Amino acid sequence: MVSIVIVSHSPDLAKGVHALASQMTQGKIKIAVAAGVDDPDNPIGTDAIAVMMAIEEVYTPQGVLVLVDMGSAILSTDTALELLDSEQAANVYVCAAPLIEGCMSACVAAAAGMSLEEVSSEAHNALVAKYTLLEQTAHLPGKDGEQSGEPLLQSATEEEMAFEWRVRNPHGIHARPASAIVGAVSPYDAQVWLECHGKRVSARSINSIALLGVEQGDSLTCIANGNEAQQALQAFVSLAENHFNESIDKPDVQADRVPTKTAKGQVSRHQDGRLNAIGASEGIAIAPVWHYKVSMPKARERDYLGYGREWALFSEASGAALQTLAELAEQTAEKGSQSDSDIFTAHSQILTDPELVDTIRQRLKEAVNVEVAWSQLIEQTAQAYESSSSDYMKARANDVYDVGRRVMGLLTGEGEQPIELSEPVILVATDLSPSDTARLDPAMVKGIILEQGGSTSHSAILARSLGIPAVVGLSGIMAQSQEGQVAVLRGGSGEVWLTPTAQRLEKARREQDEFETQGELAMAKTMEKATTLDGRTIDIYANLASQEEAEQAIALGAEGVGLVRSEFIFMGSDQPPSEQSQFETYCQIAETFGDKPVIIRTLDIGGDKPLTYMQQGEEENPYLGCRGLRLCLQNVDVFRLQLNALLRARAKCSNLQVMFPMVATMEELNQAKYLLNSCYEALQHSGIPAVMPKIGIMIEVPAAVANARQLAEEVSFFSIGTNDLTQYVMAADRGNDRVSYLVSAAQPAVLRMIEQTAQAAREAGISVGICGEMAGDPKLTKALIGMGVSELSMSPNRIAAVKQAVRATESKQATEQVQEVLRASTLKQVMALL
Template sequence: MLLKGIAISTGKVIGRAHRLIEHANNYSRSFLTSEVEKEKELARLAQAFNQAKEQLASLIDKTKREIGLQEAKIFEAHLLLLSDPLLGEKIRTKIQVEGKDAVWAVSEATEEIAQEFASLEDEYFRERAVDIRDIGRRLIACLGNGLEEVSDEATNTIIVAEELTPSQTASFSRRTVAGIITEKGGPTSHTAVVARSLGIPAVSGVTNLLDLVKDGDFVFIDGNNGVIHLNPDVEEIKNLPTNGQNNWREKRCIRNALAKAITRDGHEIEVATNLRNFEEAELALAYGAEGVGLFRTEFLYMNRQEPPGEEEQFLIYRDVLLALKDKPVIVRTLDIGGDKHLPYLEQDKEDNPFLGLRGIRLCLKHKNLFKTQLKALLRASSYGNLKLMFPMVTTLEEIRQAKTLLEEAREELQVAGIETSINIPIGIMIEVPAAALMADILASEVDFFSIGTNDLTQYTLAVDRDNEKVAVLYDAYHPAVLKFIYQVVDAAHRKGKWVGLCGELGGDSLAAPLLVGLGLDEISMSPVFIPAMKERIRALSYEEGRELVRRLLELPGAKEVREVLVKTS
């Protein structure tokens, strides 16, 4: 049986259905007949609010570490909503005035607010109804009711539900949950954002889903086209193309993932991974990562009251290098500023923080903080194939200042009798138009470039990607962004330097012909996207990709670029 829905997170996977049933609507409703009962319920409610706030604070920290800063903002917004006095007052009124028990009051109050959002014309605000329900679900769970959870022992599970909240989705393990299907929800929902960040294929908007799908049903999800194959027969299964995402444990898929990404006409592209922590290294290697294209170090500095010391950092960098063995590990030095702040670092409020003291600018101001990190990295350099990368570089002088501090750190270690690797490749992030335009000059001072498409898109198009009023304009497929990438690659290659790419565009299999044609030497992405990207590259021709890029660069907008890529996929 074929079911049709809305594709909200790409990928193709097969698994067994597991229905998540909401229990919160099945509780018994009690009228309160005395002031004593009301006071008791108000006390329970206050305790639930405190517990929910603690849970959200922990979830925010976990999401920052394991998923991403942008995704963590979803739950920061939940925390603000939970702290809104109007919400608490609406619930307390239902207890005090209407005499309803706490669970009933929470359910009714949050659903009323959710319905207000759901009735709005704007799709973005309609999707916020799910966030309100998420908060209500959390409070109800703290009051002793809640959702059935997914067993950690299950594998290749396809979650089937009427609707999922962002919190539920963030709690899923990529090793357990292979895919998601829901009756409600859309591509702009926070649930969709989290699913995409986790690399879990998802389809929403499937009519009568819970009536059609039973626990244990065999389900194939095509998250690229929004199609569900329910209980396909043997012959159908043979013809269903999966991206290996939920079969990474199987030796056959691992062997395919470990194979090189070489185009039909013999052009090889290194496929690397983005890492946030040491724990992701094993998963990345299993998925076929040929190195680390971006190891983010800011997570070592966040959610603490003092900066990490040299020894603590050294041990972490050493362990990552040892885990990757001889594979290259590109470590991006501290990238703080913009939307990321440290409580122990003096950071004045800025009207335009993304145009202010961030990345290498901040490090050059706080030299001691920067030098501590450089010393830890230098000490770790003898344990593997380390490459250093400076973020948010705009000028040649910034590179030279950073390299001077690196040499000072090396000399101080040598005085202390600590040896380091002699030749550590130095690179920079290309994230601002000035750096892209000056790539030919900057290339003379470094060994490699890595293009950060997230910020390059934001700065090129003058769009704050976190501002929902203009977020629709944020699109890395815009020809202006692609022209910058093309120019950077060309300038670097003329100077004999290699170029990688480590933004979200790198994990989008739709972009594979484009990335190949742009001439990139390396592409870095979340581990779960690696097998699909490698498979896609192997089916492409480098020369055809070069010709495709020449056509794409002449198009007027991102919409037209996407249309051409869809036709070629």
């Protein structure tokens, strides 16, 4: 395979070109860089020795193509060739092609296995596409003597095979998809062409493909001829059905085969008028569309009143905002759960942040009126969140804007925009702030459709707690929908019909009636045990964070607690809670459940949940950094306080159990157990009542799955945290909208991880439960039972529905059928089977 050397005066330029080329070819070819000189004060230049070493580093008998930027780079390369062994130098070609475009084209051609001559030709033609698409002319070297700037047309002979595809990629067939096509078809002994807009070009040339100018919605035909035409065409079909290795909003293959031209900026539709996005909250909604638009109040143009008066205005507005936030937190706790209400506690923390308050104070002292100072500060703070490397933190910019809008409304006298409705509606908006969502009346807002957001956004969480069906991430819906038109929304599957037919409306009404009836039946039996048709009982537990939630869970049929999120006790303060206060809290929750098991997860901080008094430091990727048990083992003083409180609480409450989060290795587990044992011995030595609890671990990283057999020998139970396990298995941040299509616990890879963990638990004779969002999804209950899961722990408001799903399942049949699910190769196949 031909190798590439980049010679440039600028190290930064060369690194950038190298990065682009590597991304295009996925590291398939050898690329070396010789750029700059070893002089910190004057680093711009070229060095013949560095060029020679770069060529030797990637040398291959198939050849080395050297791309240079200008002037002395050519001289340095000539000198380097003289220094090389003559046999090596004969296989090195210095190309006059433009550095960036030439390198991209050359690398794709090299990765496709083309010869040095062909790779060089591709590099020389790199600018043809740019000139043609810009409708400019230039005398550039052509290919095989053809006129530059013209499409490289080829005609087929003999029998041809063809496949037509409607391109769904948002940006059409640009560089990366074109590169993928070249790589897919080049290995085969066949002539392969692409045809679009009446032009036919070689599918082995990235430049020729670019000349086609294929855009989203265009029909692209692949034509093949030769000994391996069938294989080449199939390679293109497989690539096309994967959308040329790019993600798109609607991965429905059958819809792609249908010629449905879609204008740019519009929502793509299926043949039946269905729109698909992210299901955020289950339920069926049928109602007229209502557009909800909100904006930040404008700062008034007025004179500066002096620091004292301006500060008083801010103090008054922020105080009123804090009172409203406290009321919202209380109302949300009553409607949903305590952990959901903590969203507004977090908003209060944003508003009272000392750095923010000090900054606004300083701005007021600089003779800036409070409305202007506040609007500028909020914009700067939100932008800081949006520029974060963490997609979850980027999403929190919406929380900052929400706080800013609340205070700005009080400063300007505009107040909050009222949500006044005369009839039930489906609310359609670009996005909803948590405050907006919490103020919605489920009796009037039957459904929510948002252009932005993901299933883990605060608005989605609150919609679930309010029981409002919701779909998020449906780009362009504001422009595509009209107020007053009746729409159908299916929150569980993320489906929307803006112009439903009479048949669709009737079907939706039946589904809605059935959904409501099933909900009522489930609630009527929620206090009963969850036993399968063939007599197997599944324990249904609750996830919670406080004493208030414990009482709600009991009332909703929880048979224990699978996860107490102890981190909520640690948040909202600049110092850790005392051992005594923790002891009292753990005892209160455990006593609420009598003799039913209560599993308390030790402090799980890091990633999106920082604490000021624990040394976390700045991390480029906090989700892969020091979090969970890792962080606790580095902050032993804080960890010991919690372990002491848990050991004392276990002496008083026999149902209390302890679980360590984010365990990846046996060493981590052994360290945690050693620390727990040393705390126990110290308490015993001091005469303080303490009892060792049952110990379990969270399985939420792939390493724990791989180590499951060894870990199972050291603990009493496993609890699979499917939220984190999914994002780590799929390498997809669950707060990132762009990869939300990957973040499903029903992905085949995740299901196999769960099955592998359950098998290790069975072999060791320990119990295995699920405590992620997956546990509360009735569609997945049968599969989990089939894999041998014995405990399901979820948000209290999902208990009734999951119990009903258990009662409708025959465990022996589930065990047999889950094997077919585990053999599925795609998420779509899994969901069809379920």
